[in-house]
Amino acid sequence: MPARPRNISVTEASRPILPRHAKLRFDDTRQRWVILVPERVLAPDEIAVEVLQLCDGTRRVDDVVDLLAAKYVADRAAISADVIAMLQNLADKGFLVEARETSV
Amino acid sequence: MSPILTDAAPLPDDSADGLSILESQESAAETFGIPLAVLAELTHRCPLQCPYCSNPVELERGGSELTTAEWKKVLTELAEIGVLQIHFSGGEPTARKDLVELVRHASDAGLYTNLITSAVLLTRDKLKALTDAGLCHVQISFQGNEPVAADRIAGLKDAHHKKREAARWTREFDLPLTVNAVMHRQNLHQLSDIIQMAVDLDADRLEVANVQYYGWALKNRAALMPTLAQIEDTSRIVEEAQARLKGIMTIDYVAPDYYALRPKKCMGGWGRQFFNISPSGKILPCHAAETITGLDFLSVRSSHSIAWIWQNSEAFNRYRGTGWMPEPCRSCEFKEVDFGGCRCQAFALTGDAGNTDPACTLSPMHEQIFRTAEAEASGGSDRLIYRNFAGGTSETGGEYGP
Numbered sequence: 001m002p003a004r005p006r007n008i009s010v011t012e013a014s015r016p017i018l019p020r021h022a023k024l025r026f027d028d029t030r031q032r033w034v035i036l037v038p039e040r041v042l043a044p045d046e047i048a049v050e051v052l053q054l055c056d057g058t059r060r061v062d063d064v065v066d067l068l069a070a071k072y073v074a075d076r077a078a079i080s081a082d083v084i085a086m087l088q089n090l091a092d093k094g095f096l097v098e099a100r101e102t103s104v
Numbered sequence: 105m106s107p108i109l110t111d112a113a114p115l116p117d118d119s120a121d122g123l124s125i126l127e128s129q130e131s132a133a134e135t136f137g138i139p140l141a142v143l144a145e146l147t148h149r150c151p152l153q154c155p156y157c158s159n160p161v162e163l164e165r166g167g168s169e170l171t172t173a174e175w176k177k178v179l180t181e182l183a184e185i186g187v188l189q190i191h192f193s194g195g196e197p198t199a200r201k202d203l204v205e206l207v208r209h210a211s212d213a214g215l216y217t218n219l220i221t222s223a224v225l226l227t228r229d230k231l232k233a234l235t236d237a238g239l240c241h242v243q244i245s246f247q248g249n250e251p252v253a254a255d256r257i258a259g260l261k262d263a264h265h266k267k268r269e270a271a272r273w274t275r276e277f278d279l280p281l282t283v284n285a286v287m288h289r290q291n292l293h294q295l296s297d298i299i300q301m302a303v304d305l306d307a308d309r310l311e312v313a314n315v316q317y318y319g320w321a322l323k324n325r326a327a328l329m330p331t332l333a334q335i336e337d338t339s340r341i342v343e344e345a346q347a348r349l350k351g352i353m354t355i356d357y358v359a360p361d362y363y364a365l366r367p368k369k370c371m372g373g374w375g376r377q378f379f380n381i382s383p384s385g386k387i388l389p390c391h392a393a394e395t396i397t398g399l400d401f402l403s404v405r406s407s408h409s410i411a412w413i414w415q416n417s418e419a420f421n422r423y424r425g426t427g428w429m430p431e432p433c434r435s436c437e438f439k440e441v442d443f444g445g446c447r448c449q450a451f452a453l454t455g456d457a458g459n460t461d462p463a464c465t466l467s468p469m470h471e472q473i474f475r476t477a478e479a480e481a482s483g484g485s486d487r488l489i490y491r492n493f494a495g496g497t498s499e500t501g502g503e504y505g506p
Contacts, residue, residue, distance in 0.1 A: 020240070021240045021279065023240070028186075029138065029185070036189060036240075038240070038282060039189075039191075039282070041189065042126065043125065043126040044122055045123075048122035089123060092350070094354075
């Protein structure tokens with residue numbers, strides 16, 4: 001049995017969080033946000049950083065989308081599509097998991 | 105351990121959806137900032153005797169290794185100057201009794217910690233302790249998909265079985281697992297089975313790395329060099345598996361450069377984005393750099409800082425950028441694509457590290473090298489020379505090494 005499920009499908013009902021082995025961190029030397037993953041350093045843009053900071057394991061994707069739509073006074077459907085695409089891309093690489101019920 | 109650490113092809117640039125790979129954003133013209141990742145070869149001691157080991161033929165003895173206190177100071181300094189990831193390798197890093205302590209120290213300093221291991225010395229308790237100390241990722245080398253052939257290549261009985269156990273514990277502790285499969289003529293026929301083994305082990309990532317021929321592997325080239333037909337099969341099998349396993353397991357593939365048209369961009373270019381630290385503390389542009397004689401590699405035990413050595417030492421600047429290049433590199437349109445290929449290979453095959461890498465078709469030596477490779481692939485003996493501190497021991501049949 002895999003310890004971690006593969007092929008997560010991100011929806012508005014998901015409650016995503018970065019797994020232990022994907023670390024979002026501000027790099028003081030290069031003055032930018034990075035995600036540290038096995039043998040790679042990912043360079044998220046500002047929006048991706050904001051989304052991932054909101055994905056704290058308690059918020060659902062729809063909560064995150066609501067917050068961003070309100071903050072940027074933008075089309076909710078468009079934001080939802082962008083957020084889900086970004087999160088799905090991370091999930092496909094194994095760098096995003098569903099928060100466990102117990103951790104809520 | 106891993107012969108390809110930074111040679112692996114980066115993931116496709118996904119900047120369209122807000123995520124990209126930091127290495128790929130750095131332009132060739134940029135000055136030489138501190139690398140994102142550093143390889144720490146804690147020891148050259150290893151229970152395995154793989155005939156393609158990436159360590160130098162002149163192995164450093166245990167007595168010359170940095171002490172625990174020295175490694176801790178190095179780790180702190182690396183984090184301070186902007187290194188983000190540390191790869192603990194060797195030799196066999198778990199042969200160091202202080203590994204848990206070093207992983208904890210690195211984690212506390214903010215470094216992302218990878219363990220590159222043969223795994224045969226790991227116990228479940230040891231791996232648990234490493235996990236608790238903050239270890240982020242485990243990479244385990246495999247020599248084949250079944251014990252008879254794999255244990256023979258490793259030169260150690262029961263090695264394959266122990267690796268499988270350690271891979272299972274890795275996933276049990278929810279650590280990401282990379283399987284590193286080093287490929288050569290004597291195991292390429294197992295590639296499909298090795299890919300399936302990695303899936304069955306629930307690996308996140310598989311490195312299919314063809315042997316790079318310097319150091320120990322050069323000694324064993326006749327026994328390991330694949331045929332052109334094998335390489336063509338390999339590329340097809342890898343491409344098919346990459347498509348089939350998308351979202352399940354990433355496969356990074358390193359082709360053997362003897363059969364390539366252009367040389368590999370070795371280490372991303374000499375002294376451009378990578379350095380490693382040898383067991384005795386020498387700062388090297390790549391793990392094989394000491395095979396080049398005549399270069400003076402400075403140590404962390406010297407009076408210089410690590411950053412100074414990286415930026416100013418003669419050995420790092422000797423082949424940095426493009427200014428050192430002879431023809432045909434100097435006027436080549438690809439000179440900032442591959443940076444002239446591999447200096448260690450140029451030295452090993454031409455006697456001068458400043459020559460064009462003979463893997464390049466534009467090298468005057470390419471034709472001769474390619475013909476040698478073809479002849480060895482079809483006519484070479486399968487007998488191995490095992491890696492050890494005695495300078496290598498010929499396979500005798502039945503038993504492994506000395």
